[in-house]
Amino acid sequence: MTAKKAFHPYFPSSVPHLIHGALPSMATKKKPATARKQPQSAAARSTAPQGKTSAKKTAKAAKSTPQRGPSSLEKLRPELLALTAFFDPPIPVDRLLGEARLLASVSRSHRAALLKVGLDGQLVAGLPTRIEACAEAQSAYRFLLARKTRKKTLSAEVRGIALRTEILEAGRWALRNDEASLKFLKDVQEGEGVDDLIQDLLLLVPFLRVNKEAFMAISIDPLTLAQQAVALATELAEEDTRAAEEKGQGDAEAKAAKQLRDRASTHLVLAMREIRGAGEFAFRKDPAAQALFRGTYRAAITRRAKSKKKASVEAKKSGGGSPVLTGGNQGSGPQ
Numbered sequence: 001m002t003a004k005k006a007f008h009p010y011f012p013s014s015v016p017h018l019i020h021g022a023l024p025s026m027a028t029k030k031k032p033a034t035a036r037k038q039p040q041s042a043a044a045r046s047t048a049p050q051g052k053t054s055a056k057k058t059a060k061a062a063k064s065t066p067q068r069g070p071s072s073l074e075k076l077r078p079e080l081l082a083l084t085a086f087f088d089p090p091i092p093v094d095r096l097l098g099e100a101r102l103l104a105s106v107s108r109s110h111r112a113a114l115l116k117v118g119l120d121g122q123l124v125a126g127l128p129t130r131i132e133a134c135a136e137a138q139s140a141y142r143f144l145l146a147r148k149t150r151k152k153t154l155s156a157e158v159r160g161i162a163l164r165t166e167i168l169e170a171g172r173w174a175l176r177n178d179e180a181s182l183k184f185l186k187d188v189q190e191g192e193g194v195d196d197l198i199q200d201l202l203l204l205v206p207f208l209r210v211n212k213e214a215f216m217a218i219s220i221d222p223l224t225l226a227q228q229a230v231a232l233a234t235e236l237a238e239e240d241t242r243a244a245e246e247k248g249q250g251d252a253e254a255k256a257a258k259q260l261r262d263r264a265s266t267h268l269v270l271a272m273r274e275i276r277g278a279g280e281f282a283f284r285k286d287p288a289a290q291a292l293f294r295g296t297y298r299a300a301i302t303r304r305a306k307s308k309k310k311a312s313v314e315a316k317k318s319g320g321g322s323p324v325l326t327g328g329n330q331g332s333g334p335q
Contacts, residue, residue: 072132086266119278137264
């Protein structure tokens with residue numbers, strides 16, 4: 001893109017030749033010589049007093065510039081610090097925020113029905129502010145936590161995901177005509193997170209051993225893959241245990257950020273529970289509308305857990321049990 005050229009008006013330095021003969025008196029009259037005005041330096045311009053026009057423009061620009069007010073977190077800080085009890089987020093914060101935003105939209109649409117059953121209108125009106133305050137507190141906490149992220153954990157998780165993908169792809173091809181096996185692999189593929197990855201790797205170990213011949217027929221060594229799955233699941237479980245032990249620990253700044261995040265999420269959850277309770281009661285005779293006031297994350301987790309438990313039982317019945325890890329729990333790390 002070419003730079004816009006500055007416009008310089010043209011002023012002739014002398015004009016006697018234009019008027020000579022027409023106005024002799026003006027042509028022969030000479031003006032007193034004046035010194036040519038030198039351009040001001042940048043420093044001189046910066047210190048020179050502004051004229052009325054320039055001052056008015058500056059004042060107008062300052063007036064038209066929107067002043068940014070306090071953030072949602074700052075607005076609610078007094079309320080958050082006044083909480084006498086608070087708790088960890090009941091579900092991952094990103095999911096909590098997603099459900100809260102959906103609930104805010106639903107509650108606005110059904111505000112009249114909610115107020116009719118006694119819900120405080122301020123809860124509906126203030127829910128977006130609570131959501132943004134929780135999101136801001138979570139971002140601040142994660143920023144501080146990211147400085148202490150374990151590269152080893154990330155590496156193990158990446159390797160675990162790659163191994164799970166390799167086994168699933170080989171299994172779908174080796175057992176492409178076995179509907180039960182394909183359903184098992186589909187169930188294993190669902191879910192996300194370190195805990196889910198550990199469980200998937202352990203479920204795939206007996207599957208590899210039971211279907212050894214099918215894997216070997218496509219030039220895949222199932223026993224080697226099974227050993228790698230056990231090793232990676234163990235490594236991930238140990239790292240996850242250490243992360244759980246370090247949860248909430250660290251410097252004073254990180255602790256304070258986590259506490260503020262927990263206060264903000266508690267403040268949000270309490271409002272969500274009240275709105276959901278009112279919604280479920282207000283629409284107790286309308287199942288479709290009532291379902292809009294229920295959370296989806298826990299329901300999905302419950303369904304997936306039941307599906308995987310069934311798949312695990314079927315795998316054990318067909319031969320080979322899931323290896324049991326020792327010396328560590330599989331709790332989730334910091335959110």
